[in-house]
Structure formats: structure tokens, C-alpha cells
Amino acid sequence: MTYHDHHIHPLGYAALVGGLDLMDARDLDDVLARVAAHAEKVTGPVIAQRLNDEGLREGRLPTATDLDPVTGDRPVLAHRYCGHIAVANTAALKLAGVDATTPDPPGGSFDRLPDGTPTGILRETAVGAVTSALAPLVPPPGDTEILDAFKQLTSMGIGSVTGIVSVGEPLWCGVADELGALMRLAPDLPIGMDVLVITQDPAALAAARETLERAGGPVGFRGLKIFADGSLGGHTAALHQPYADRRDTRGVLRLDAARDLSLAEAALEIGGTVAIHAIGDRAVDEVLDLFTELIHRGAPSHRLRMEHASLLTDQAVERMAELGIVASVQPAFLPSEATWLEKRLGPERMGTAYRFRSLLEAGVRVIGGSDAPVELPDPETGIAAAVHRHGINPGEAVTRSQAEALFLPPS
Amino acid sequence: MTYHDHHIHPLGYAALVGGLDLMDARDLDDVLARVAAHAEKVTGPVIAQRLNDEGLREGRLPTATDLDPVTGDRPVLAHRYCGHIAVANTAALKLAGVDATTPDPPGGSFDRLPDGTPTGILRETAVGAVTSALAPLVPPPGDTEILDAFKQLTSMGIGSVTGIVSVGEPLWCGVADELGALMRLAPDLPIGMDVLVITQDPAALAAARETLERAGGPVGFRGLKIFADGSLGGHTAALHQPYADRRDTRGVLRLDAARDLSLAEAALEIGGTVAIHAIGDRAVDEVLDLFTELIHRGAPSHRLRMEHASLLTDQAVERMAELGIVASVQPAFLPSEATWLEKRLGPERMGTAYRFRSLLEAGVRVIGGSDAPVELPDPETGIAAAVHRHGINPGEAVTRSQAEALFLPPS
Numbered sequence A, B: 001m002t003y004h005d006h007h008i009h010p011l012g013y014a015a016l017v018g019g020l021d022l023m024d025a026r027d028l029d030d031v032l033a034r035v036a037a038h039a040e041k042v043t044g045p046v047i048a049q050r051l052n053d054e055g056l057r058e059g060r061l062p063t064a065t066d067l068d069p070v071t072g073d074r075p076v077l078a079h080r081y082c083g084h085i086a087v088a089n090t091a092a093l094k095l096a097g098v099d100a101t102t103p104d105p106p107g108g109s110f111d112r113l114p115d116g117t118p119t120g121i122l123r124e125t126a127v128g129a130v131t132s133a134l135a136p137l138v139p140p141p142g143d144t145e146i147l148d149a150f151k152q153l154t155s156m157g158i159g160s161v162t163g164i165v166s167v168g169e170p171l172w173c174g175v176a177d178e179l180g181a182l183m184r185l186a187p188d189l190p191i192g193m194d195v196l197v198i199t200q201d202p203a204a205l206a207a208a209r210e211t212l213e214r215a216g217g218p219v220g221f222r223g224l225k226i227f228a229d230g231s232l233g234g235h236t237a238a239l240h241q242p243y244a245d246r247r248d249t250r251g252v253l254r255l256d257a258a259r260d261l262s263l264a265e266a267a268l269e270i271g272g273t274v275a276i277h278a279i280g281d282r283a284v285d286e287v288l289d290l291f292t293e294l295i296h297r298g299a300p301s302h303r304l305r306m307e308h309a310s311l312l313t314d315q316a317v318e319r320m321a322e323l324g325i326v327a328s329v330q331p332a333f334l335p336s337e338a339t340w341l342e343k344r345l346g347p348e349r350m351g352t353a354y355r356f357r358s359l360l361e362a363g364v365r366v367i368g369g370s371d372a373p374v375e376l377p378d379p380e381t382g383i384a385a386a387v388h389r390h391g392i393n394p395g396e397a398v399t400r401s402q403a404e405a406l407f408l409p410p411s
Helices: A010-018 A028-041 A064-071 A090-095 A125-137 A143-155 A178-188 A202-213 A257-269 A281-296 A314-323 A333-337 A341-352 A356-362 A379-391 A400-406 B010-018 B028-041 B064-071 B090-095 B125-137 B143-155 B178-188 B202-213 B257-269 B281-296 B314-323 B333-337 B341-352 B356-362 B379-391 B400-406
Strands: A003-008 A046-051 A076-080 A085-088 A108-112 A118-124 A158-166 A192-198 A219-227 A273-278 A304-308 A326-329 A365-368 B003-008 B046-051 B076-080 B085-088 B108-112 B118-124 B158-166 B192-198 B219-227 B273-278 B304-308 B326-329 B365-368
Touching (some): A003 A365, A028 A076, A064 A085, A090 A125, A118 A125, A143 A158, A202 A219, A257 A273, A314 A356, A333 A379, A356 A365, A365 A400, B003 B365, B028 B046, B028 B064, B064 B076, B064 B085, B076 B125, B085 B090, B090 B118, B108 B125, B178 B192, B178 B202, B202 B257, B219 B257, B257 B273, B281 B304, B314 B356, B356 B400, B365 B379
Parallel strands (some): A003 A158, A192 A219, A273 A304, A304 A326, B003 B158
Antiparallel strands (some): A076 A085, A085 A118, A108 A118, B076 B085, B085 B118
16 A cells, blocks of 8 residues: 555654654653753754643643743744644744734734733744744755655655645745755655645745746645644634633634635636645634635636545535535544543534544545644554544544545545 | 546547437447438538447447448448447548558557458557548537536536546547637536546647646646557457457557657656556556556656556556556446456456455555446446446445545545
């Protein structure tokens, strides 16, 4: 069997392989010790990945105040493992020019003290304000390091991937020019790679397509990737009703219907697929509205993909089947979220989570990915999780062969 | 559920909807009567489709000698339903300049009397010699007729298709300029359509891609379609051992490894998929060799597709899984071939036929199509056939939901 990872951030994964992974840190002291040790090994800003507050004894994210004593004037940015939240120390905030007077960017926010001072916790698009300042100073992983990471994928039985690559603002920090790195390495790539491009600029998308088509090697343009919301872990996935453990928020809807409709049409026009990240039930419904409008305007339904599709009402499942759009799911989220998902959602909404079986039974085309570096990329993890469910909404378990089929090549 | 037909000849299907369908003719007299009646209704050459000698009482194809008395000087071309064989009357042969002195074209042959006179039966590329002479004289189906045919597809639950379209020499006659017709109608198309282009010319392929990208509407370029062999019905599928009912032939291998390797590389270079028709076990093995070489040279395995993959040894199934290529199958072939397949293959080889279950169990990505106008395009026919098998190699039956999944959208 040769697997395909339908949703992976290849350069983010390469940065993780050679970088600082905080996933199994025990508590805040452990986080600080690892950051300090890593700072000794690298030059420039210290970038950490897969920070997981739910796995820390304290059950909370660190703030700049926690980080500053061990990091001093070295800028530090620790990405939460969902990729939608990060924590900056004071040196990093300063470098990015973020202070009490900085307004929240559209589609994101800085956590603040009562006097407006940023705590260092950055949500959604606010992460970008700091990554863009730090990225030029971070020595990117070397080409050998990146290729080694891709070779690791082949050893997991992965023959090809749908790789998500950003242009302009880097998504994960670490590789400032993701597309450029990919282009340089394309002829030597040990795996096939169709590329979904993260951008909000139709001209940049068209340019990325031209670039990818000149790449050589097993690399090709696949389409556009945009975001309708954030993550459940970070309380930024857009819900219809407030979070059970934070009644003050329903998450962050990042979709802008007018802008994203014309962006999607630009992608379709150049032969691209449109993949939209939607995790919360509210984001899912908004994306279904957008897809309905696109199909009404003549878009081919099979080139519309919803990424994650984590919380689905019965009606959403039905609409996906009727529209004929594709559901791109990440079963490896289940073991990661098993200990805290019900806290976020409360018991009633657990029945809407990760409805793989319902999607298949409704006749939706479902494909599987790891979302690495959010999760590790071994397809076996995702396959096992789709079968075993780790206690999350167990009626939605699928058979082993259904789970394997999620990770077969696209066509 | 919204279906995708992964292998359909959309313009051939449109020509069938408005044209002469001989599939259920009882005997040669019935064929002749239908041809004569259709000749009254149309101007120019008379084109018939889905001629099925296995369904005729006489169990043989008509020849020019049979056709001439009822058709006189009107050129007639009746396509066998497999699309790989056709019968021309004397007027059609004359128009095409085919006579006893005409040599067989590469990859095809004219059936002949002992003195070399063509009988009218044309095999593989020899069909093209007559279609290219007749096509300019055949009034193409009108735009409304073509759009009506596509609307019929939506009424069968089909939301999108992978459409196979020829450039240059028309495959089915009836629509001389398939790509041109598609371009004209693209903005009004009621279904999404990814296009696989039949050509042997890299420049024509690149030009077709440019054309398709300007098409507008839900139409996009998908890649290249070429042929490694013919059909089992017509004794032209390439077998390792002779046909059981014609010990003098092992079929016609149409693959030219050097030419097709460079053609495939040209398709991959412009972001295309490479889809190769392979029905017989010998053609399958040759295509697997070609795909192995392409992957060795760095091709992305998930953009390599084998069309039909009808006769597979255990080793071929394993190789497909290992290589990570895609199997594109047509379950509706089973009911059509149920009465005669064992005659062609003999009992031993029946175990290699249409191994849908083995492919799925080996972890091959399998997709389903109708091959319309070869078969009718209702996905329900294919789904039922994949489950019920019509007596062909019944151990390879799949479940209803596995069968439905074959016809889900690509991604």
C-alpha cells in the first residue's frame, strides 16, 4: 500500500524535524528549560512548535512574563500545536512593534492585561504580526534537513502528498520562503507533491502556479488554501454557541464572504481546487454557503474541499453529500483532543465531532491527512484513530479498510 | 450522493443520445433495417454506434458485403460498442481510399479476403483511416443536443465527470472537433468536467491545455489519455497467451515504450495526469513497466492511472499497490461481457478478470467510470454490477458502499 497524505505542511514539518518540539513537555518549567536549552543550540530567534497547554500540569499557555526570565533579549515564539495560536516573549513583541497601542488585526487578537498590554499570547492572524518580523532572522532549515524530513515520509509508506505551502507571510516561521525552498528542492524530491497555496492575493496565487509549473520534479500546482476559522484547542474555531469552557466566546470567523468568493473564483479559473479550513460548526455552515454560491455560479463541485470539517450537524453532512464537495479529515486529531474536547464543547455537541462514518454513509468523498506538523505524519496514527476513536463520538468509527482508503492517492 | 463518472467520452455520449444505437439489435437483418431507417433521417454518411456482434443471432460482425445492398452509395460506418472495431461499407472504404493495396496502419489492421480486399471490418487504428475521411461530412450533433445529453447525466445523480476528449482525429466520429465543441459549450455546462486529452502529440496536448484553461465554466485540464491495447470483445486486448476462441492472436499491443514514455513525461511536466488504457494482461504488464520507469525518473505516482485494468495477475495487483498508481475501472463491462468473456479467455484466466475486491484489499486507489458511450452512463448500473458480478469471477464482488465509493468525486 502506498499512502497519500492529503493535508500536510511540508516545510513546517521539515522545520519540526530539525527544531524544538514541545508536545510532550510536562509543565511550564519543562517548557522553559527546553526553550533555554534550544536557545543555546541555535542563533537568532528561538522558534518552538507543538506547544500543548492541555498537556501541561498547569493546563494553561505560558505568557511573555513566564518566558522573559529564561530568554532575556532573545526573541522567542512558541507555536501552539494547532498552528492557530502562539506565545511571544517581550523581546519578540518588541521586535514586531506590538505594544498596548497596537490594535487587533482583522481575524485575530492579542491577549491583553486590563491596561491593554499584550500578554504575549497571539491568536489567529495576530500570530502573523510576529512571525513576519521574526522570519527574516530565523536561519531556515538547510536543504539536506528538508530532504531528510521528506525521506522520513517515504519510510512511513507515503508515496505522495498534498502539501500546503504559504507564499508571502510564512505560516510556521522557520522557513521564510516556503515556495522558494520547495522550488529549489523540487528536482530532488523523494515524494510526489501537489501544492495548495495559502494566500489571499489572486495575483500571488497565479504567480505561485506559474512557479510550481516550472519546478520540475514530481511537484505540481493543486489550488488555493484559505481559512474560515481557527482551532478548538485555542477556542478560535467558530461555533454557533459559546464554548462550554469559555462562555464569552464563539470563536473567530475568519471568512470574508465577498473577498473569499472572488479569491475562490480566481483559483477555479486557473484550474485550481479551493480548499477551505473549517473546524467549528459555524465555520462549516459558512463555508457550505460559500460553496453553494460558487456551485450556483458554475463552479465544479469536485474541486471544492472542506479541510478538517470537525463539527458537523446532520444537516451539514447532508449538504456536503448533496453538493458533492470533498471532506478532508485528520483522524490523528482524535488522540490529541481526547482529554479536553468535551470540556470545550460540552456533552451535547460531542455527537457532532469527527463524523467520518456519517460522511461515508452519506456518500461524501472523504480523504485523510495528518496536518503535520500539527500531528505527526505517520498514516498509521490516523488510520488507527479513525478506527479506535479514543472515546470521541465512538459511533463514528470506521472499519480499518475504510480508514486506509482515506489515505490512498487522489484521483 | 453526488456521483463522478471517472471515465466518460462526453461528446461520444452526446452523439449516441441523438444517434443510432445498435446495442439491442437481434440479428444482421435487424442491423440492416435500422441502418436503412436511420439513413432516411440523416444527411451525409450514416454513423452507427454500439454494434454488438455477441448479441446478434449470427454471432458475427456484418461486413461491407452485408451492408452494401441496403446502403448503396451512402457511406456507412458502424462502430462496435467497444470503440476499438468498426465496420465500413464499400462506399465508406472508397471515400477513405482503402482498397486491397492499402497497407495495415501501425497498431491496427483491415480484415481482408484471401485476395487482400478489405472486408469492411476495421481494427484499432485502422478505424481512424475511415473516421477521418467521414468525419468532415457528418453533421455534428447540435449544441442543444449535446447540452441535453449532459443534462441527462445530472438526472442520473452525476455532478461531475472526467471527460475524455480527442484532438485531431475524432475517436467516435459524429463530433469532428470535440475540443472545439466543448470549448463553445463550456460556460453553459451543467456538470463539472476535468478533461483527459487523447493525442500522441506533446504540442497538441499543451495547446489543448491552454485552450481548456481559457474555456470558462466548470471545465479544466486533467491530463493525457493514450492506449496500450484494444478490447476483449474485438480480440484486440493484448494477452500473454492466445485468445481461447482465436488461437491465432494475442491481441494488438499499441504501446510504443519510447514514444509513450516521452509523451507521458510531457504530460507530467505540464501538471497533467497520465491515463493509459490497458485491458489485457500483457498490456497491463507493459503499462506497469512504463509506470515503473516513469516513477524511477521522478514521476509522482498518484498522477499515473491505468484505465480499465481488466485482466490482472496477482503480481500485477501487487505491483499496482506498491507503485501507488490509480486503477480506473468500469464495472458496467460485466453485464455486457457476461455471455462471452469466458469464450475469449477460457476458464483459467477468468480468475484474473475485473479484480475490484483484490485491488481494494491490496490498498490500490480504485475509481469507477462508465466509458459511455461504450456502456450507458447511469452510475447505478456500474454500482450494481460491481456488487452482483453477473457470474464473472464472483469472488471479486465488493460491497454496495465500496461500489458507490468508486463513483465519488476525485480529490
